[in-house]
Amino acid sequence: MPREFLVVKKPNRKSKKGLWQRIKQDRIAYYFIAPTALAMLFLHVSPICQGIYMSFLHLNQNTLQSYLLAPFVWFDNYYKVLIDPTSPIRIGLFEAVRNTVIYTVVVTIGTLGVGMVVALMLNRKFWGRSLVRTLFLFPWIVPTYVTGLLWGIMWLKEGGLVNVMLVDWLHLLPFKPSWLTGGNTMWAIIIPTIWRYWPLSMLMLLAGLQTIPDELYEAADIDGAGPWTKFWMITWPMLRPVWFILILFGLIYNTYSFNIVIMMFGFGAGFPGEWGDLMMTNIFRNSFQLWNFGTGAAASVLLLCVMIAIVNVWFRYFKQAEEMS
């Protein structure tokens, strides 16, 4: 993504015209953004403000009718989410947070790693290159709900393709492990997610690789650099902006992952609870199955705060890394 979006440009304050005149001069721009601004006001800004306010309300199905006039309970919801050991949302929260952290980190690293390897393999000249690239994009086109459903069946203990391949064909394991319950559940949701998302990283990294001028590599050849040195001294630094964006988006989207888990396990009895619960599924089930909207809103506000902190740290780290180089 273009970097100019990431840097706040200061408007030219030196212009002699007054603010009102500048507004008048560009009034067509305001007509153009007005519909979007209006839509965002109603469907982004207003729900967010309400959501933050709701996190201070005692809001469940009994008080739903009174909407924003539900009893104001200050930080009681936050107490329930974070501290109170008996509240339903607190019980699974620690596991959900742990799973989300593992999931996000492993999936982000996995998609980037696989994407990088395949992008390097594709960044050579060979016959049928664009066809191979298009075929590699295939998992990324498959909808995520199909991914969850399909892998849910592939992980089945007896007849699932994974166990058939590992045990019956390759004889790698002496018995068929169960993937959808117990400690293996994290792998059962991590691997499909990597499978679904690595082609996007590959596409971005490949586009980045193709912008690196050949002269750099030729110069390195003349200086006698090996392939390893060339990768670390040329490819890696040149791809840094792409890495930045991909890690940023990977962190955000994977933390908010929902579809694959829900399609694999469903909303009800089959849900793996502590083994495969993520933050989003946890909050969703608390809000729309136990109807604790107040605590759900409080948990999502906390999640947002954590996300803002992570994004800020990442921006700062990247800026520092840029200045160092």
Add this chain to the structure above:
Amino acid sequence: MALPYYAKKRIIDVIISCFMLLFLLLTLLPVGWMVFSSLKSSSDIAIGRVGLSRNVAGQVEVHWDNYVDMWKNVNFGLYLKNSLIICGATMFLAMILSTLASYALSRFKFPGSDLFSNTILATQMIPAIMYLIPLYIMFVKFTVLTEIPIKGTYTGLILIYSAFFVPFSIWILRGFFASIPKELEEAARIDGCSALQVFWYIALPLARPGIIATGIYLFLQAWDELMFAWVLTNGDTMTIPVGIRLFVGNYQNRFDLMMAAATVATIPVVVLFFLLQKHIVKGLTAGAVKG
């Protein structure tokens, strides 16, 4: 062994290519297995029998009837219609909004433009569930107050999807508009076009490939949305993911029908993507290249 340089390079090249093809097969395996399984019987999928199902006499039997049963059991026609209406209308509405807004953002430097574009960027950080809880209650309350149904209607979901996907499409489209040379528009202005005419006759046709690509991408995103649809649709308006999820919950051993439904749900997306893949790939990577 002292192989000449080019021979060594050639051997490495072949090894990499073989590895790549192997990995390609492994990548495509799940999708192939999905299509293949949709033609088997449910019990054969459950016990993990490789190969097509056989009937009592031992003859190979391709279960094309899964696709017919699916249409009856899952009520797939309704879900498909709902998904097409909702995603199509979302695409149309969101593209109008985001084309206008991204043009304004890429061409004008007006007071408040930074605020606007930063807000758009910031919305990407917000968890969807944070919108969903207030929106759900807003919808319920709105219907109680005005007796206009909005939860469970097409309109409600289309409005939400449009607003939800607009920021991302503005982000992509801005790059497309920025890549149109400014000189063209300035020349048109000198020739006497109004700002609106410049937009309509110059910028819009030039950005059309980008607009189409972004629209398709948006369609695919809306096609893939489960959380909002699960809460905000009812029996008549539910989309494909909701329908499939409900079906999976009710018929847990009909793997054949699940695979058939999954295949049919993937087909429109695959067709759209391969028709327009050049545009989509270009549109998504344009930003990365500019870095």
